[in-house]
Amino acid sequence: MEIRLAASEDVEQLFELENSCFPDPWSRKSIRDTMNEEQSFFAVAVSDGKIIGYINTTYVLDEMNLNRICVLPQYRRMGAANLLMDAMFAAARQNGLVQIFLEVRLSNMPAQELYKRFGFTVVGERKGFYQNPPENGLVMTAMVNNA
Template sequence: MKIEIRRMAYEDLDEIMEMEVKSFSTPWSRKAFENELVNNMLAVYYVATYEGKCIGYAGMWHVMDELHITNVAVHPDYRGHHIANLLMEALIAFGDSDAYVGMTLEVRVGNYVAIHLYEKYGFTKLGIRKGYYQDNGEDAMVMWKELKKNA
């Protein structure tokens, strides 16, 4: 499977929304993604494509000297093919290419697959946000990864 990773474009939004709805119980709106791409100068988003179709995406914000991962998703039909790994590697490479000290994210405490993925890339548990997820009150695990400082 030849997967390509590239920056997300406005034209990707139809496929992004399909994945968003299939991946999350409280999906972001199309307007939220449009805002990220058009107005949020702190946002960095990547897509994974296979034969020209978006099959995964990941995004983050860069704030001062830290990066905050906002979302990672892979189309259900393509899970298990290490696509999330490629997306994580793209996010981390972005962080390592500049003077960022670290990356952070929140993940549902019950999302063991995602937690395992993040741990594989050096993220460690920093704390818990009680009742963070509005759909069911589930706690979020806050995770952190140190990055190379290229100052």
């Protein structure tokens, strides 16, 4: 498995990945627009030439926001998300960022376990943050140097 930066040719596969992983997938346009933002870090996990996971982040000033991370169901628990998170922290360090924020569904225990492993702690809860289905979101944050 290798981790590399995402490229515009990956948009279709990333759209399919979004649809396999989320009830509220990002559109092709949102994926493309965010990837093209200067202050974004998009990386993909590739296995046998196929994109099996990705991480989607944006940053402003010294703060990064982790927008999405996902791995195809049949490739989970093989360490892909760990590698994508490592790549995100490396990019954050390279860009001199200080802190990373994210939101996660209250019921999403696999993701919360992943985030805790990387030093994220809960700092707030946003009522009705998610739709499809409606759910509260936890706000989690980690310092970049603590990873």
